[in-house]
Amino acid sequence: MEVDKLKEYITSYSLNNCVRGSQGYTRVLMQLFGFLGHGKSSLINSCKYVLGDKAYTPCAQAAPADGGLTMERRAYPLTDTITMVDNRGCSTMNSFEMGEVYAQLGNFLPLNEQVEWTKEYEDMICQLEDADVEPNFTDFIVPIFVYSARKDVADKEVEEMKTIFKNCRDLTGIYPIIVLTNKTSGNFSRLRDIFEGLGAEEILAVENYTEEDHVKTRGRHMQFLKLIHKVLEDVNFRMQEERNPRKERAERKKFLLKFVHNRDTKQ
Numbered sequence: 001m002e003v004d005k006l007k008e009y010i011t012s013y014s015l016n017n018c019v020r021g022s023q024g025y026t027r028v029l030m031q032l033f034g035f036l037g038h039g040k041s042s043l044i045n046s047c048k049y050v051l052g053d054k055a056y057t058p059c060a061q062a063a064p065a066d067g068g069l070t071m072e073r074r075a076y077p078l079t080d081t082i083t084m085v086d087n088r089g090c091s092t093m094n095s096f097e098m099g100e101v102y103a104q105l106g107n108f109l110p111l112n113e114q115v116e117w118t119k120e121y122e123d124m125i126c127q128l129e130d131a132d133v134e135p136n137f138t139d140f141i142v143p144i145f146v147y148s149a150r151k152d153v154a155d156k157e158v159e160e161m162k163t164i165f166k167n168c169r170d171l172t173g174i175y176p177i178i179v180l181t182n183k184t185s186g187n188f189s190r191l192r193d194i195f196e197g198l199g200a201e202e203i204l205a206v207e208n209y210t211e212e213d214h215v216k217t218r219g220r221h222m223q224f225l226k227l228i229h230k231v232l233e234d235v236n237f238r239m240q241e242e243r244n245p246r247k248e249r250a251e252r253k254k255f256l257l258k259f260v261h262n263r264d265t266k267q
């Protein structure tokens with residue numbers, strides 16, 4: 001599809017038009033996660049730039065550092081239906097950081113709040129109870145893992161990521177879409193092979209639009225439109241089946257309780 005057609009498809013996308021209707025869902029959340037400084041905030045700025053019709057105006061703060069700039073899980077609406085959600089970068093993807101990401105993907109945490117990695121069992125249970133006061137059944141969450149092609153995957157990380165991705169799939173029903181940033185300055189093909197080996201179903205490489213370089217080109221625009229289109233394809237696929245948002249939430253809660261229980265007994 002050409003740029004304009006793809007843009008039109010994305011901006012007019014409504015969950016009501018899915019084969020079985022919206023089934024109680026009102027919003028698609030593209031939930032980003034990944035290591036520190038790998039380009040999550042820049043990816044949001046790029047998608048907003050591509051869908052908007054204004055000059056490049058970054059809304060998510062991005063800066064050249066070792067990462068650690070974003071501390072909040074802030075929501076950035078792209079259209080009436082699609083929202084991108086920024087995240088605090090993980091330093092190691094240990095079980096505390098991942099417990100928090102799983103709680104995000106399970107839709108148990110409010111948006112636009114600081115991300116804390118250190119929740120013990122009790123804190124996590126309290127948070128889950130709080131989430132039950134006004135449960136959110138209406139967001140359809142799609143996990144997106146952001147990794148910079150400038151970085152090298154350590155052997156130790158490979159096995160960890162395999163488990164993490166599988167858990168994300170079990171929680172959301174969608175295998176995380178892998179977005180490799182900095183595609184022109186790293187070893188993209190090597191990383192693609194690694195992520196394919198980890199079971200990734202969709203791997204996209206992008207060169208984010210940045211403060212320093214945001215010259216619009218058709219090819220660069222297409223990278224971000226294709227990403228959002230892939231997300232919607234996943235949503236459409238899942239929405240072909242009969243869904244029960246309440247039941248799915250209960251399953252996610254069981255998963256999370258089991259995860260934090262196992263983690264803390266190991267500790």
Ligand SMILES: Nc1nc2c(ncn2[C@@H]2O[C@H](COP(=O)(O)OP(=O)(O)OP(=O)(O)O)[C@@H](O)[C@H]2O)c(=O)[nH]1
Nearest residue numbers: 037038039040041042062064068069070089182208
């Ligand atoms: N050339 C280039 N630079 C990028 C790309 N993606 C991100 N950057 C730069 O890398 C730096 C870090 O990017 P961020 O978007 O802040 O990364 P992040 O994952 O949000 O980082 P934290 O929130 O700090 O963990 C910034 O200086 C960006 O301009 C890319 O695809 N190409």
Ligand SMILES: [Mg+2]
Nearest residue numbers: 040041069070
């Ligand atoms: Mg950031």
